[in-house]
Amino acid sequence: MTLALILEQLLNGVQFGLMLFLMSAGLTLVFGVMGLINLAHGSLYMIGAFLCAAVAGATGNFWLGLMAGIAAAAAAGALIEVAVIRRLYARDHLDQVLATFALILILSEGVRMIFGPFPLYLNVPDALRGTVNLGIVDYSLYRLALIGFGLAVAVGLWALIAKTRLGIQIRAGESDREMIAALGVNIRALYTIVFALGAALAGLAGALVGAIQSVQVGMGEPVLILAFVVIVIGGIGSVKGAMVGALLVGVIDTMGRFLLPRIFATFLDTSQAMGVGAALASMLIYLLMALVLIFRPQGLFPAHG
Amino acid sequence: MDNTRKEWLLNAVLAGALLGVPLWAWLANEPFIVTLATRIAILAIAGVGLNIALGLGGMVSFGHALYLGIGGYVAGIAAHHAFSGMPVLGLAGTNQMLPIWAMAMLLSGIVAGIVGALSLRTSGIFFIMITLAFAQMGFFFALSWPAYGGEDGLPIFLRNQFPGLNTARPWEFFLLAYSVLLLVLAAFALIRAARFGAALMAIRQNPDRAAAIGISPFGIKLVGFVLSGMITGLAGAMMADLTRFVSPAMMAWTMSGELIVIIILGGVGRLFGPVAGAAILVGFEVFFGGVSEHWKLWLGLVLLAVVLFARGGLIGLIAGRARHG
Numbered sequence: 001m002t003l004a005l006i007l008e009q010l011l012n013g014v015q016f017g018l019m020l021f022l023m024s025a026g027l028t029l030v031f032g033v034m035g036l037i038n039l040a041h042g043s044l045y046m047i048g049a050f051l052c053a054a055v056a057g058a059t060g061n062f063w064l065g066l067m068a069g070i071a072a073a074a075a076a077g078a079l080i081e082v083a084v085i086r087r088l089y090a091r092d093h094l095d096q097v098l099a100t101f102a103l104i105l106i107l108s109e110g111v112r113m114i115f116g117p118f119p120l121y122l123n124v125p126d127a128l129r130g131t132v133n134l135g136i137v138d139y140s141l142y143r144l145a146l147i148g149f150g151l152a153v154a155v156g157l158w159a160l161i162a163k164t165r166l167g168i169q170i171r172a173g174e175s176d177r178e179m180i181a182a183l184g185v186n187i188r189a190l191y192t193i194v195f196a197l198g199a200a201l202a203g204l205a206g207a208l209v210g211a212i213q214s215v216q217v218g219m220g221e222p223v224l225i226l227a228f229v230v231i232v233i234g235g236i237g238s239v240k241g242a243m244v245g246a247l248l249v250g251v252i253d254t255m256g257r258f259l260l261p262r263i264f265a266t267f268l269d270t271s272q273a274m275g276v277g278a279a280l281a282s283m284l285i286y287l288l289m290a291l292v293l294i295f296r297p298q299g300l301f302p303a304h305g
Numbered sequence: 306m307d308n309t310r311k312e313w314l315l316n317a318v319l320a321g322a323l324l325g326v327p328l329w330a331w332l333a334n335e336p337f338i339v340t341l342a343t344r345i346a347i348l349a350i351a352g353v354g355l356n357i358a359l360g361l362g363g364m365v366s367f368g369h370a371l372y373l374g375i376g377g378y379v380a381g382i383a384a385h386h387a388f389s390g391m392p393v394l395g396l397a398g399t400n401q402m403l404p405i406w407a408m409a410m411l412l413s414g415i416v417a418g419i420v421g422a423l424s425l426r427t428s429g430i431f432f433i434m435i436t437l438a439f440a441q442m443g444f445f446f447a448l449s450w451p452a453y454g455g456e457d458g459l460p461i462f463l464r465n466q467f468p469g470l471n472t473a474r475p476w477e478f479f480l481l482a483y484s485v486l487l488l489v490l491a492a493f494a495l496i497r498a499a500r501f502g503a504a505l506m507a508i509r510q511n512p513d514r515a516a517a518i519g520i521s522p523f524g525i526k527l528v529g530f531v532l533s534g535m536i537t538g539l540a541g542a543m544m545a546d547l548t549r550f551v552s553p554a555m556m557a558w559t560m561s562g563e564l565i566v567i568i569i570l571g572g573v574g575r576l577f578g579p580v581a582g583a584a585i586l587v588g589f590e591v592f593f594g595g596v597s598e599h600w601k602l603w604l605g606l607v608l609l610a611v612v613l614f615a616r617g618g619l620i621g622l623i624a625g626r627a628r629h630g
């Protein structure tokens with residue numbers, strides 16, 4: 001176990017965390033502004049990945065695919081918001097869970113009908129192939145680029161929320177929906193924009209991750225559940241919390257899977273240590289979430305007050 | 306006809322159909338349909354369990370697949386050790402359903418007690434998420450623990466036994482599941498009619514007022530949650546015996562979602578809601594699954610329509626809204 005290996009895993013954790021942030025940011029904004037719990041967010045991630053893979057496959061250009069993925073996810077998000085989600089804002093969480101669970105079934109089968117049952121493959125763009133030397137470790141250039149992407153989007157999102165007129169409306173929507181509607185902001189349009197923005201971020205994450213995983217139906221749900229863990233840890237509705245939560249989850253999950261089996265191997269025999277270590281590592285972030293909920297039920301960065 | 310009588314009539318029709326259709330199938334030598342009816346009965350038992358937490362207590366547990374899986378693994382592990390002759394934690398394995406059921410309910414109850422005690426400190430969306438997190442912990446534990454099959458699951462080579470029955474015969478196993486379902490339904494009706502059920506429903510409707518008249522919300526809800534987990538655990542043990550296989554998929558979050566779907570399709574808090582819901586879900590899977598490989602798309606559309614436009618589920622649609630909203 002060398003320092004280089006640990007550094008590589010740490011970078012993997014950060015990269016994973018930043019992709020989780022792209023997913024969680026939309027989820028947490030939608031909850032913060034509209035009070036909606038959206039299980040179908042993972043389907044938007046899947047739509048982004050599928051469109052990116054299809055367009056990149058047809059044109060040979062990854063960046064064109066990326067644009068198509070983001071645009072498709074945003075369009076799908078806006079459509080879903082207008083057709084279904086809008087009717088759920090006044091309902092209780094149970095109805096929201098069920099209706100968006102139904103949307104997962106519909107969107108997953110819809111994607112399977114259009115793209116067929118087999119996974120698609122998306123190649124890393126030529127410019128980002130290979131590795132880059134970081135002193136003690138050779139690291140994948142594409143994964144490093146994902147870290148850069150994630151940070152750039154985070155800064156852009158912060159600027160959007162903190163510095164623009166739309167951002168003011170979003171923040172106002174989080175604190176008092178009725179009041180900003182009374183002040184003449186078109187609240188329905190604002191909701192659609194926020195939902196489409198979250199969808200675009202999910203689509204971006206799906207397209208970016210699609211190049212290092214296979215693009216298949218059902219790829220969104222594991223990420224969706226992790227994104228829920230992230231926003232519950234960070235504090236539902238808080239973008240800053242989503243960032244901290246995503247990095248925590250990404251790093252703890254990656255490092256846990258890497259370190260725990262090795263720690264157990266110091267006092268158990270190898271096969272047993274692998275089993276126990278892997279079992280415990282896969283539960284680690286859920287344990288973290290349960291602990292946060294028990295000791296800080298509102299999350300690390302509560303959005304209101 | 307008033308709504309209460311309509312609901313009782315509908316309940317009688319459901320109970321009769323769930324017995325009559327497999328009886329006909331048994332006589333006509335159609336074991337597949339008997340097995341489907343058994344699946345409906347067992348899913349309905351799991352649904353009745355969740356209905357105590359969700360329907361009576363208003364606790365939206367998005368992690369009840371955990372108890373289903375615990376029950377399933379109790380049945381699988383007991384049979385595994387009975388088969389190999391090796392004891393587990395000092396207990397001999399067994400292939401008898403009665404001790405397996407007792408153990409499944411005991412373990413599910415203990416886990417539900419721990420999960421409930423921690424989760425009930427929160428409410429709303431946090432409760433949904435923390436119950437989901439605990440179920441995911443169980444799912445990943447089962448997935449990566451190699452001793453009992455891990456990802457591949459654990460087969461049960463011979464269905465476990467019940468005194469006086471040949472459980473390998475579909476019709477006899479169905480009768481067993483149907484009898485357990487009737488017992489569990491009776492238990493649900495008793496709980497709902499008892500002071501405890503009244504307290505649980507009062508807390509759902511208004512926890513502050515319930516507390517003001519001397520009902521402790523935490524204790525009552527915890528007991529309801531534990532009972533709920535125990536019944537779902539029992540269903541898990543029977544489900545494993547039906548499919549003669551248990552795998553982490555029983556604890557997957559989609560299974561938790563399906564259990565909620567069963568209750569919603571049937572009617573939340575209704576006595577026979579889970580029976581109607583399980584019949585709709587399994588019927589949908591079989592009939593539309595035969596017509597189109599994309600049957601889940603249609604299930605999604607129906608579910609969406611029920612949530613948006615028919616909130617009382619099937620029983621609410623036919624017998625009107627429940628007396629207590």
